[in-house]
């Protein structure tokens with residue numbers, strides 16, 4: 001089924017430093033970074049121990065993220081659990 005949540009997309013590109021601030025504050029490390037496309041928040045991926053990108057979605061109900069890793073362009077919807085065609 002096609003994702004119906006793309007209306008929440010406000011940000012296409014990160015406007016902030018590419019760090020997971022919540023991990024940085026705790027002195028934790030992350031694996032990959034994801035950007036919330038509703039508000040531009042940067043969080044760490046599900047392979048990271050803190051999963052801040054997913055926690056951000058659960059707390060704020062911002063379902064669409066994109067990878068901000070170099071060379072990665074994909075966009076993902078947490079609700080549909082699928083990579084969206086770009």
Ligand SMILES: [Zn+2]
Nearest residue numbers: 003005077080
């Ligand atoms: Zn969706």
Ligand SMILES: [Zn+2]
Nearest residue numbers: 020023044052
């Ligand atoms: Zn994190």
Ligand SMILES: [Zn+2]
Nearest residue numbers: 036038039062
């Ligand atoms: Zn957000």
